[in-house]
Amino acid sequence: MPDRRTTEALIGATDQLFGLQLQRPQLNNLVCIFQAAMAAWQCYQATYNACVNPAPPPPSTGYDPGNRPRC
Amino acid sequence: MPDERELLADFLRAHPQYNLAYIDQSTNPPTIHVHLLDPERADPLAAASSFPHHRLRFHGSVKIRPLITHTIEPRAQNVCQECQNEPIKLGCQVQPAHGDWVGTAGAPVRYTDDAGKPRWGFLSNWHVLNGGLNAPNDEQFQPDRQRGPIGRLVASIAPSRTGKNKVDAAFACSFRDGKHTTAWSLLLFGDPSTSPVNASNGLPVVKVGRTTALTHGVCVATGAAVTVAYDGFDATFEDQDVFRSPAGEFSAPGDSGSMILAESCRCPTALLFAGGPDVTIGNPIRHVLAALNLRLDP
Numbered sequence: 001m002p003d004r005r006t007t008e009a010l011i012g013a014t015d016q017l018f019g020l021q022l023q024r025p026q027l028n029n030l031v032c033i034f035q036a037a038m039a040a041w042q043c044y045q046a047t048y049n050a051c052v053n054p055a056p057p058p059p060s061t062g063y064d065p066g067n068r069p070r071c
Numbered sequence: 072m073p074d075e076r077e078l079l080a081d082f083l084r085a086h087p088q089y090n091l092a093y094i095d096q097s098t099n100p101p102t103i104h105v106h107l108l109d110p111e112r113a114d115p116l117a118a119a120s121s122f123p124h125h126r127l128r129f130h131g132s133v134k135i136r137p138l139i140t141h142t143i144e145p146r147a148q149n150v151c152q153e154c155q156n157e158p159i160k161l162g163c164q165v166q167p168a169h170g171d172w173v174g175t176a177g178a179p180v181r182y183t184d185d186a187g188k189p190r191w192g193f194l195s196n197w198h199v200l201n202g203g204l205n206a207p208n209d210e211q212f213q214p215d216r217q218r219g220p221i222g223r224l225v226a227s228i229a230p231s232r233t234g235k236n237k238v239d240a241a242f243a244c245s246f247r248d249g250k251h252t253t254a255w256s257l258l259l260f261g262d263p264s265t266s267p268v269n270a271s272n273g274l275p276v277v278k279v280g281r282t283t284a285l286t287h288g289v290c291v292a293t294g295a296a297v298t299v300a301y302d303g304f305d306a307t308f309e310d311q312d313v314f315r316s317p318a319g320e321f322s323a324p325g326d327s328g329s330m331i332l333a334e335s336c337r338c339p340t341a342l343l344f345a346g347g348p349d350v351t352i353g354n355p356i357r358h359v360l361a362a363l364n365l366r367l368d369p
Binding site for chain 1: 156158181190253
């Protein structure tokens with residue numbers, strides 16, 4: 001996720017591009033909203049990936065038979 | 072130039088009324104035994120022209136199918152159908168997560184993937200652990216889905232409908248939660264040898280499978296061609312081993328995936344994958360080991 005300075009720079013560039021002339025409080029709010037949205041998206045992606053592509057079990061380094069009851 | 076084993080398979084592909092052919096080299100000239108699926112469509116002239124230097128002998132109908140079963144009794148009929156505690160001895164019943172059939176988890180093997188990484192687990196057939204399901208890492212349950220999984224499908228070789236086939240085989244890794252679920256041993260038999268041996272005519276053999284458990288048999292032919300009637304398609308295999316039982320049945324539906332071992336040295340010989348009344352077909356273990364990059368020692 002981009003840090004606060006990068007996010008501010010992005011929003012500042014957008015501000016200049018469209019001539020919005022945002023004030024500091026508005027800029028701060030936009031940074032907060034942007035970062036919250038990014039965090040939510042990353043959380044969703046991590047959950048989705050865990051469900052659809054479960055991590056493979058850690059590799060075994062040798063034949064090691066278990067002794068666990070299962071019946 | 073194709074050898075006699077390839078010629079037999081080519082002959083079966085060209086003449087679907089025959090489904091099993093093998094050569095008896097002990098006669099002069101050698102005798103080709105051909106089994107007819109449909110006696111009314113016998114074509115001795117075509118067979119004779121394909122093999123002008125051999126004597127031909129025709130046999131009656133033998134439908135040869137993969138030996139899985141969809142009949143899962145509520146109570147186990149023998150120890151191979153029971154739930155097994157770890158370390159699980161093989162020759163036991165197994166069911167894939169998405170399949171409604173059961174077969175046999177046949178024997179312990181070590182698999183090496185393309186990156187050189189080893190894994191340990193068990194050998195069975197493509198049509199037991201995979202069966203055409205679109206589930207490449209399907210979990211494998213023992214004895215069925217009522218109990219927990221014991222491994223996961225890693226690699227399998229499916230038979231081709233039109234091409235050349237030598238094996239119907241699959242490997243499942245038995246590593247779960249830090250340990251391997253399976254033992255390096257077979258139910259009712261004990262530890263197999265880690266040295267494979269080729270079958271030969273008259274070789275006494277033994278196998279442990281889900282339905283008929285421990286049975287004794289004898290190799291009656293090697294280098295055979297066989298057409299197997301899968302569910303929805305036929306596939307022709309070349310260079311196969313043929314077994315019969317001197318008394319009773321050597322195999323039955325549900326025994327697919329069993330390891331066939333030479334009785335005297337306990338040496339893995341063939342992977343049981345198909346059969347019919349009074350006949351059992353195995354992939355020579357040398358082809359299975361080569362095709363899946365397997366070893367028989369841990």
